[in-house]
Amino acid sequence: MTGFFTSHGSPTILIEESRWKDFWRRMGEEFSDVESVVVISPHFFTYSRFYVEVQEKLESIHDFYGFPDELYRFRYSTSNNVDLAHRIFKEVREEGLPVVEDTSWGLDHGAWIPLMYMFPKGKPTVPISISGLSLEDHVRLGRVISRAVEGKVLVMGTGSPTHRLDLFQLSSRNEAFLDPVLSEAVSKGVDYVISLSKGKEWRKSMPEGDLKPLLVVMGYSRSTGRELLHDVPWPGVSMVAYLFG
Numbered sequence: 001m002t003g004f005f006t007s008h009g010s011p012t013i014l015i016e017e018s019r020w021k022d023f024w025r026r027m028g029e030e031f032s033d034v035e036s037v038v039v040i041s042p043h044f045f046t047y048s049r050f051y052v053e054v055q056e057k058l059e060s061i062h063d064f065y066g067f068p069d070e071l072y073r074f075r076y077s078t079s080n081n082v083d084l085a086h087r088i089f090k091e092v093r094e095e096g097l098p099v100v101e102d103t104s105w106g107l108d109h110g111a112w113i114p115l116m117y118m119f120p121k122g123k124p125t126v127p128i129s130i131s132g133l134s135l136e137d138h139v140r141l142g143r144v145i146s147r148a149v150e151g152k153v154l155v156m157g158t159g160s161p162t163h164r165l166d167l168f169q170l171s172s173r174n175e176a177f178l179d180p181v182l183s184e185a186v187s188k189g190v191d192y193v194i195s196l197s198k199g200k201e202w203r204k205s206m207p208e209g210d211l212k213p214l215l216v217v218m219g220y221s222r223s224t225g226r227e228l229l230h231d232v233p234w235p236g237v238s239m240v241a242y243l244f245g
Contacts (some may be wrong), residue, residue, distance in 0.1 A: 142219025
């Protein structure tokens with residue numbers, strides 16, 4: 001089963017020159033035969049349970065503030081694969097993980113920015129939240145999703161390994177504290193990634209969403225991953241992409 005993890009970067013990437021936009025376009029071509037996408041963004045966070053979006057139409061959410069006006073003119077929408085969403089909900093509930101079906105969200109910028117370049121015409125997409133549950137529970141979520149999948153489905157997580165926004169405008173050095181050891185851990189397996197959460201690099205990097213979207217992808221794919229691209233385009237914020245399966 002194919003899993004894909006990619007950082008989405010700052011919203012300003014929409015109006016900046018960036019090799020990531022070309023990379024996402026190429027990955028969209030690689031995944032052109034995908035029938036549906038399950039997306040897990042660190043910006044869709046719920047506290048005590050997982051949310052599975054089941055509304056038929058998904059619209060972009062501009063969940064960022066204080067940026068140039070032109071960024072808020074970008075729009076993206078696509079359909080949901082409601083049947084798949086219901087199957088995922090049922091499997092997660094039967095697994096004993098707390099979960100609800102929801103219609104209040106959509107596609108936050110952690111989801112729609114890469115999706116807009118990968119699939120500009122849209123692909124049926126199921127957004128699923130991360131939660132306050134443990135890292136291990138997010139791996140379980142990924143494994144449960146694999147039981148619900150039928151056909152060619154891409155499970156995609158997003159987020160930045162190094163996410164020190166306090167350094168964004170204060171540092172002249174583009175540092176990535178966690179990234180080198182994370183890429184090595186991804187190549188070894190999910191238990192190695194979880195073990196990093198107890199280390200100093202993890203604490204120093206403040207990884208976005210505690211890398212729970214990555215753990216869902218790794219749980220789904222049940223495989224090690226390889227790095228496709230890495231960059232530190234802004235002080236304190238890194239970007240990386242991994243392919244699994």
